[in-house]
Amino acid sequence: MGVWSRIGRQFGVVVAVGLTCCVAARAAPVDGLIVKLRDAPAHERAARLGAAEQSQHTERLQRVLQTERMTEARVRPAGRDAQHLNFGRRLSEGEAEALAARLRARPDVEWVEPNTRERLLQALPTPNDPYFRYVSPTDLGQWWLRPDGETTGGQLPSYGAPGVQNAWAWQTGRPSAVVAVLDTGITAHADLAGRVLPGYDFVSELEYANDGNGRDPDPSDPGDWVSQADITGNPAVFGTCPEQPSSWHGTIIGGIAAAATNNSQGVAGVNWNGRVLPVRVAGKCGATVLDITDGMRWAAGLAVPGAPLNPNPARIVNISFGGSAACGGLYQSTVNELASVGVVVVAAAGNEAAAITRPASCSGVVGVAALARDGLKASYSNFGPQVTVATVGGDPDADDGLLTLINTGTQAPGADSYGNVFGTSFATPVVSGVVSLMLSVNERLTVAQVIAGLRATARPHVQSAGGVPACSSSNPNTCVCTTSTCGAGVLDAVGAVRYAASPPPPAGGSDDGGGGALGALWLLGLALAVAALQSLPQVRGGRRA
Known part of the structure; x- marks a missing residue:
């Protein structure tokens, strides 16, 4: 791939932002x-x-x-x-x-x-180049899971990668750290066999559900495509929706967090032994706030009228949908309620190179911004002071994205396969997966301790020597992150896992779940551990179909 032109990256973003602006100008109807x-x-x-x-x-x-x-x-x-x-x-x-x-x-x-109907926080539009979405013999594999700073193949150093392979030396993950994927549902995939728990379908509106019924115990993804025939045939329902093929978004998210690992097949997930709880909240044109928040509560094991109690409560709720409004009472009260029972909410910042979307903007949510391979803010990623941490989401102008699970169907489900994806949607399950490793090490961690650990161990943001400007309202595209725009720093998987094993008490000495200041001895131990792990041999990426 060689050295990439920063000017070229910025030019490409101007076009993408213009398209986002034009689509967003039409307001979707409101469901009460x-x-x-x-x-x-x-x-x-x-x-x-x-x-x-x-x-x-x-x-x-x-x-x-x-x-x-x-x-x-x-x-x-x-x-x-x-x-x-x-x-x-x-x-x-x-x-x-x-x-x-x-x-x-x-x-x-x-x-x-x-x-309101929250939109899918999908990445930039997918070009129709024949090999763009499919793995070729020369692609870089899952560089985003390998040690940070890697330059294999003459690529840009992967300063944005969280170094998950280093964290595996401490913890490969336990099935008890369940990740609930609030998304479009799930499709069958060989690399998720035995990893998917019984979920639920919370899509309440038949016109958008696309499965012929409302809420039910079947979280299967029937597809969320919107055709031109939908738009012209029923403009009252689909007139504000973009025409698109099915995204299979929930399957992609599940694969990043918990694809079967070390099984001589396909790709790896962050948690080798992870479990995915599919909670379908979105059909055609996105998801309503009510369906999302009901899904959040059910995933956490809380009672939701009309639905049975969830027998497999999740510790992590992953959300890659959002809207531009302020957090709002229902989102915030739901986040607070989940925190009270120890459930961490991890949400995507959004992909408009603008202000962070909700619910990532809510208090107590782990809001995730996306980085390119080189550690600069991905050209599309939203940013702002509510971001908790940043990690790789890929950037088509700087890398080949995150290789994970996909489905080949354009409308109804097709064959399972593997492909490369870009977006804050996909940076989010990287963080959720690392949180699942933290909870695998120490299941007693509170939500406050998880967030404190992510912040305290994050690596400093990359500082560019090539004249790339800092992120701001006048420089929203490819830009240099700061703690006021992209969170505490770059997600560090090994640091977060080490923190989870022995979280420092908060100031005052009590262990009430706060993050507290880090002692000098603890920081020294962490530094030595990171130095030792960076010397470990690297593994080669697996072969893909």
């Missing part, structure tokens, strides 16, 4: 509102109350709706203690905001937000 009354009891608690007390809380909401002339709205539970208002039709963005403003003005309403 989500409202939380002040002092509303949790749904589980309300179900245990007597009929008279339940009626009292129901009447509170009905009085609000009657006063605001919204009695046509059908009500169902949302999250822990909120309600979803379905008006029997989709609302325009302006209409939804006007209705929400009326409800917010009521003294007994704590918050209201539209149930």
Whole structure:
């Protein structure tokens, strides 16, 4: 691949950002509102109350709706203690905001937000070059899993790689550190055989579900393609959706985190023995906030009305969908609830070379920005102060992306295969996989300790000697990261695993889950461990079909 021109990288990004701008200008319809009354009891608690007390809380909401002339709205539970208002039709963005403003003005309403459709945080459009998506005899394999700084084949040094192979010397992973993949569902793949736990389908709207039904126990991915016939034949539903083939996004995410490893077949995953919990929240055109948050709660083992309890709760929830609005009450309360039961939420920053999307922007979420192989910010990656850490997502102007599992179908599922992908969507399961290694070492880690460990052990961001500018609103594309734009630093897998084995107590000496300051002896031990591991022999990438 040789030395890449930084000017060429920036020029390519200008075109991509222009395309993103033009597509995003059309607002998608809104599926009702989500409202939380002040002092509303949790749904589980309300179900245990007597009929008279339940009626009292129901009447509170009905009085609000009657006063605001919204009695046509059908009500169902949302999250822990909120309600979803379905008006029997989709609302325009302006209409939804006007209705929400009326409800917010009521003294007994704590918050209201539209149930918007969050978009798939997919990478740059895939070109149709014959060998772009398929592995050739000369491709670089899974360089993103091998030790950081590698220059095999005369490539740019892989300063953006987390060095997962070094971490495997300490921990290859346990099946108990389950990663829930909230995505498009899952397809059968030989390299995921025996790794997929029973999941659930939370896509509630039939028009977008694409499987002929609503919520059910089948998380299979039927495809999320949108054809021109869809768009022209049903513009009210698909008119704001981009035309695209099926992405098989959930299968790709699962493969990065937990593809079968050391099995003489295909590719490796971050966790050699990992388990994937597929939670289908997205069909055609993305996913609604309500479906995502219900999926988050179910994945964590919490009760969701209408769905059975999840018998295999996850410790990590991976989300590669998002929207440009502020975090919002439902997302934040759900993240807080998951943290209270020890579940880490890891979310993609987004791919518009702009501000970080939600839920990555929510407090307590591990927000992930994407780097190119050389450690510079990937040209498409969003950035900002809410990013927790950055790691490789690939950049087609600097490397060949992340080699992992794919499906060859363009609409319905086709044959399983392997290919290269780019995006913050795919940087996110790299982090989720490393968190699963941390929890494999120490399952007692709290969410606060996991986040503190990722931050404390991150390597400093790469500083360019070639005149590439720092990331800013005026330089949003290929740029040099700082701690205020791309998180604490570059994900360091071995450092994070070492941290998990013996997390330092917070200031004051108590071990209440905080990150605390690192002692000099601990830092010295970490430095020696990293130096020793960097001298380990490297392994060759596996052969691919």
